[in-house]
Amino acid sequence: MSEVDMAVIKPEMMKSYIWIQTTDGAIQQVEQEVAMFCPMICQEVIQKGMGSSKNCAISLPQRVSPAMLSLILDYCRFHQVAGRSNKERKSFDEKFVRMDTKRLCELTSAADSLQLKPLVDLTSRALARIIEGKTPEEIREIFHLPDDLTEEEKLEPLKNTTDDPRIRLLNRLYAKKRKELKEREKLKDVDTEEEHVDDRSVDDLLSFINGGDGDSKGIKTSKNKKKHKKRKDLQKCAPSNEAFEMHKKESNAASSLCHNAEVDHELQSSLSEKLKLQDAAGEIFAPTVEFDDVDIDDEIDPALKEEIDRNSSAQNGIFDGCNCFRLFWRIATTTWDRGKEWKKQMIAISGHDLHL
Amino acid sequence: MDTELDRISSLPGHVLDQILSVLPIRDAVRTSALSRKWRYKWSQIPHLVFDTQCASITSQDQTIVKNELVNIIDSVLLLHNGPIYKFKLSHRDLLGVSDIDRWILHLSRGSTKEFVLEIWKGQRYKLPSCLFSFENLTHLELFNCLLKPPSAFKGFRNLKSLDLQHVTLAQEVFENLISSCALLERLTLMNFDGFTHLKINAPNLQFFDIGGIFDDVSFENTSLLTLVSIGLYANVRNVSHGSSSKFLRFFVNLPHIRRLEIQSYFIKYLALSKVPSRLPKPCMDLNYISIRINFNDFEENSAALCILKSCPNLQEIEMLGRPEEQADEEPQTGFWGDDQWKCLFGQLRLVKMVGISGIRSELDCIKFLLSNSPVLEQMTVKPASIEGGWELVKELLRFRRASIQAEVIYLEP
Numbered sequence: 001m002s003e004v005d006m007a008v009i010k011p012e013m014m015k016s017y018i019w020i021q022t023t024d025g026a027i028q029q030v031e032q033e034v035a036m037f038c039p040m041i042c043q044e045v046i047q048k049g050m051g052s053s054k055n056c057a058i059s060l061p062q063r064v065s066p067a068m069l070s071l072i073l074d075y076c077r078f079h080q081v082a083g084r085s086n087k088e089r090k091s092f093d094e095k096f097v098r099m100d101t102k103r104l105c106e107l108t109s110a111a112d113s114l115q116l117k118p119l120v121d122l123t124s125r126a127l128a129r130i131i132e133g134k135t136p137e138e139i140r141e142i143f144h145l146p147d148d149l150t151e152e153e154k155l156e157p158l159k160n161t162t163d164d165p166r167i168r169l170l171n172r173l174y175a176k177k178r179k180e181l182k183e184r185e186k187l188k189d190v191d192t193e194e195e196h197v198d199d200r201s202v203d204d205l206l207s208f209i210n211g212g213d214g215d216s217k218g219i220k221t222s223k224n225k226k227k228h229k230k231r232k233d234l235q236k237c238a239p240s241n242e243a244f245e246m247h248k249k250e251s252n253a254a255s256s257l258c259h260n261a262e263v264d265h266e267l268q269s270s271l272s273e274k275l276k277l278q279d280a281a282g283e284i285f286a287p288t289v290e291f292d293d294v295d296i297d298d299e300i301d302p303a304l305k306e307e308i309d310r311n312s313s314a315q316n317g318i319f320d321g322c323n324c325f326r327l328f329w330r331i332a333t334t335t336w337d338r339g340k341e342w343k344k345q346m347i348a349i350s351g352h353d354l355h356l
Numbered sequence: 357m358d359t360e361l362d363r364i365s366s367l368p369g370h371v372l373d374q375i376l377s378v379l380p381i382r383d384a385v386r387t388s389a390l391s392r393k394w395r396y397k398w399s400q401i402p403h404l405v406f407d408t409q410c411a412s413i414t415s416q417d418q419t420i421v422k423n424e425l426v427n428i429i430d431s432v433l434l435l436h437n438g439p440i441y442k443f444k445l446s447h448r449d450l451l452g453v454s455d456i457d458r459w460i461l462h463l464s465r466g467s468t469k470e471f472v473l474e475i476w477k478g479q480r481y482k483l484p485s486c487l488f489s490f491e492n493l494t495h496l497e498l499f500n501c502l503l504k505p506p507s508a509f510k511g512f513r514n515l516k517s518l519d520l521q522h523v524t525l526a527q528e529v530f531e532n533l534i535s536s537c538a539l540l541e542r543l544t545l546m547n548f549d550g551f552t553h554l555k556i557n558a559p560n561l562q563f564f565d566i567g568g569i570f571d572d573v574s575f576e577n578t579s580l581l582t583l584v585s586i587g588l589y590a591n592v593r594n595v596s597h598g599s600s601s602k603f604l605r606f607f608v609n610l611p612h613i614r615r616l617e618i619q620s621y622f623i624k625y626l627a628l629s630k631v632p633s634r635l636p637k638p639c640m641d642l643n644y645i646s647i648r649i650n651f652n653d654f655e656e657n658s659a660a661l662c663i664l665k666s667c668p669n670l671q672e673i674e675m676l677g678r679p680e681e682q683a684d685e686e687p688q689t690g691f692w693g694d695d696q697w698k699c700l701f702g703q704l705r706l707v708k709m710v711g712i713s714g715i716r717s718e719l720d721c722i723k724f725l726l727s728n729s730p731v732l733e734q735m736t737v738k739p740a741s742i743e744g745g746w747e748l749v750k751e752l753l754r755f756r757r758a759s760i761q762a763e764v765i766y767l768e769p
Contacts, residue, residue, distance in 0.1 A: 101364075105363035112371050127375050136390050140390055140391065146391050171415075
């Protein structure tokens with residue numbers, strides 16, 4: 001009986017076996033329908049006529065060890081039965097891949113060399129599940145990977161930006177601003193005078209720019225100086241001024257808008273649109289806009305400054321810096337607005353022109 | 357004990373690609389920090405999927421999540437090194453139009469084959485014109501988008517599968533799109549607007565699935581079409597009977613159809629034209645049919661009967677009632693029960709009746725099917741409501757069955 005006849009084999013006939021030789025030289029018989037589930041074995045049988053007797057046993061690829069073969073055959077034995085429900089198969093699969101990572105890797109390799117795609121998919125997903133959510137150190141530990149990268153190379157490109165202290169700061173600022181806009185909208189009927197609202201927020205602004213701690217008085221003065229400096233720098237380039245104007249109009253318009261959270265989206269997206277326009281002209285990244293990191297760093301806890309410097313010099317994330325840049329631009333324009341109002345206030349209070 | 361062996365890095369490249377493709381993007385990118393071998397492995401994965409699970413962004417604030425996502429996608433696209441064959445973007449919080457424009461522009465410079473874009477909320481997103489220059493596109497899937505290709509657009513030469521849901525496009529745009537994508541094999545259209553005449557001229561089309569509101573549908577040159585599922589979501593009322601050949605034309609152009617699903621009000625649309633007692637050419641290949649029908653409507657019943665009589669090789673039938681409508685209309689009697697409608701379903705093995713309220717017409721139909729299917733194995737009857745269930749069961753018990761093995765199963769409503 002040649003193997004070509006297998007296509008018309010009737011169930012009443014005796015179970016047929018295929019001879020397989022494992023890497024350790026041992027030859028064994030495997031039920032035909034189970035073995036044929038593996039495309040590689042199937043190919044050997046059909047195209048080369050191997051496996052019909054002990055002499056022409058199919059020799060398995062190097063990557064399939066005897067232990068792996070028995071696992072794979074278990075898998076095939078279960079799945080080649082047609083009548084099983086999807087639920088049954090899924091449940092079997094889940095239990096099947098519960099093994100240590102070493103065996104899982106070996107199994108993946110063996111299944112791949114036998115071209116058993118469903119099993120490769122299953123084991124790949126299991127390996128992916130192991131990797132998911134873990135830090136690089138943990139993964140290295142589990143898979144015994146060599147620790148051969150330099151410190152710089154080890155920095156992950158997509159660092160979770162919400163952990164970055166600079167971004168956390170900005171996020172707090174945004175949250176406060178959104179709240180403000182909401183309140184402003186509520187107070188719209190009562191009092192639409194921007195200055196009153198600004199009054200409160202300027203202090204808030206100053207206090208949380210400093211991380212909510214530290215004395216505001218001493219830092220206030222230096223802050224004003226910086227603001228003034230920025231103003232001077234920015235006045236140098238006309239297009240940047242435009243941005244201020246546009247932004248001011250935006251914030252004025254925003255306060256009179258009658259939507260709540262929608263405002264923030266619109267505001268931000270319109271801001272980003274305008275910034276985009278500037279991007280296109282290449283002005284934001286032009287050196288004429290002076291925006292030293294030094295200025296910004298002083299507003300942050302000096303203890304963090306070191307860490308930030310270290311990170312920024314070893315930047316793998318390309319847009320990390322540029323994004324911050326843009327976000328700081330927005331902060332500056334926001335605080336710039338307030339600064340002017342604040343200055344007006346100070347003049348009114350102190351009675352003489354503050355020379356900043 | 358060789359516990360120190362690094363087994364995973366030596367797996368073949370395509371297996372590692374597979375593992376990395378299954379990981380959420382952020383975890384995949386993180387593998388670049390594992391070891392020397394892994395440093396650039398992720399940057400060559402050909403599939404990029406940005407969905408709600410791609411990165412765990414721990415923040416309730418939508419704007420923060422959105423900014424985070426934009427940052428991630430920008431970084432990944434920039435750091436990626438190699439062809440991007442599949443790109444999927446489907447995130448709940450993504451609204452930034454200009455960002456998506458930018459990413460599509462980036463992809464248009466490469467050789468993307470599969471492009472999936474789902475805009476979860478907000479207005480229809482207008483696709484930038486650079487999308488229409490994707491030369492290698494084989495699969496396009498869009499959700500909540502507006503398509504307005506440039507006038508020079510000559511179609512996607514390699515497009516095999518098109519899936520448009522909640523889209524807007526003009527009539528000419530639609531027709532051009534279909535006729536210019538000569539290799540199109542699968543077409544899915546759900547909830548569309550901007551066009552109402554569906555002229556499908558697609559020589560390679562095999563799978564056609566639509567659900568929406570349209571005025572007419574016609575097939576041309578679609579001899580390979582084997583699976584058709586059409587749902588007309590709006591009730592057609594008293595449209596002029598001008599074109600009486602709609603019914604005939606529909607079937608003439610589907611000579612090799614194997615599965616047909618007539619959903620919502622589509623049977624009514626078909627029934628508007630003149631329905632013969634039998635189709636001129638029987639549908640020999642049709643082995644599955646599903647019809648949603650108002651059992652009290654004479655025209656719909658005639659249309660359904662005509663189709664059933666013209667498909668001798670049916671293996672499975674599903675009929676779904678429209679109980680809300682059936683209650684209003686006058687009960688039809690004697691339609692299916694008429695002895696002259698003798699028909700042989702030589703291959704029919706499974707029948708599903710759903711939404712049955714026990715009216716005369718339905719019972720006659722069940723009786724008709726039972727007595728004309730000698731190899732029937734199972735019929736399931738699912739009532740529309742609990743009321744009248746007992747009466748229904750009593751009737752079902754009486755019916756003669758042509759098949760000895762037939763089981764009639766009454767399901768809970």
